[in-house]
Amino acid sequence: MPTEASSIGREHLETFIEAQLARFRPSTAATRYRDLKQLFRWLLDEGEIDRNPMERMRPPKLDQHPVPVIPDDTIRSLLAVCSGRSFEDRRDTAILFVLIDTGARLSEVADLRLDEDLDLEFDELQVIGKGRRGRTLPLGRRAMKAMDRYLRARVRHKDEELHWLWLGPKGRLTKSGIAQMR
Numbered sequence: 001m002p003t004e005a006s007s008i009g010r011e012h013l014e015t016f017i018e019a020q021l022a023r024f025r026p027s028t029a030a031t032r033y034r035d036l037k038q039l040f041r042w043l044l045d046e047g048e049i050d051r052n053p054m055e056r057m058r059p060p061k062l063d064q065h066p067v068p069v070i071p072d073d074t075i076r077s078l079l080a081v082c083s084g085r086s087f088e089d090r091r092d093t094a095i096l097f098v099l100i101d102t103g104a105r106l107s108e109v110a111d112l113r114l115d116e117d118l119d120l121e122f123d124e125l126q127v128i129g130k131g132r133r134g135r136t137l138p139l140g141r142r143a144m145k146a147m148d149r150y151l152r153a154r155v156r157h158k159d160e161e162l163h164w165l166w167l168g169p170k171g172r173l174t175k176s177g178i179a180q181m182r
Contacts, residue, residue: 005043010053021060029060075100082181087153091166091173092181094150097143098125104137105129110175112165118147 001016002008013036020029036054043049075096082092098109108127112118117126123144125137139147154160159171166173 005040006049008053010057013053013057017060026060026062030062033057033059087157090146090150090153094143094146095166095178095181097146098139101140101143102127102137106178107175110166110173110178113163114165115163118165120144120147 001012016036017029017033020032037057040049040052040054044052078096079093082089082096095109098104099106102109102125104125104127108129111128112125119126123139125139126134127137128134154167157167159167162172164172166178168174168177
C-alpha cells in the first residue's frame with residue numbers, strides 16, 4: 001500500500017475497506033469509510049491531491065440487525081428477584097424500571113445525578129448520551145413509583161450526601177456495579 005496521499009488510488013481504498021469488512025463488523029468498516037471520505041475531501045481542498053480517489057465510491061452495505069428484545073417472562077423474573085423491601089431491592093427495582101421505560105444506555109443510567117438529572121415534577125430524566133448530547137427521557141407510572149420508594153430508602157443510606165443517584169455499599173454505584181447486580 002502506498003504511504004503518500006497522492007499515490008493512493010481507488011483500488012487501494014477498496015482493498016482496505018474489504019480487509020476491514022473481513023476483520024470487523026460492517027458498522028466499523030462503514031465508520032472507517034466515512035472517516036476516509038472526510039480525509040480525502042480535506043486533502044483535495046488543501047491541494048494535497050489532484051483528485052479524490054473516493055469519488056463515486058459507495059459505502060459498505062450494512063445489514064440491519066434488530067435489537068434483541070428481552071422476553072416479558074424474563075423481565076418479570078428480574079423484577080421478582082428484587083421485589084423485597086431492602087435498600088438494594090428498591091434500588092435495583094428502580095434501576096430496572098428506568099432501563100425498561102426509557103431504553104437508556106447503561107452508562108447513561110449509571111451517570112445520573114440526584115439533583116441535576118432527576119425531575120420529579122415532570123417525571124423525567126436528563127441523560128448525557130453518545131457524543132455528549134443531552135436528551136430527556138420520560139418515566140412511566142411504575143418507574144416513578146419504584147423511584148419514589150428508592151429515594152425514600154436512599155435518605156437513610158450512609159452515603160446519601162453524594163450527588164450520584166444510585167448508591168451501593170461503597171458509595172456511588174457505577175456502570176460496572178449495575179452490570180453486576182444480582
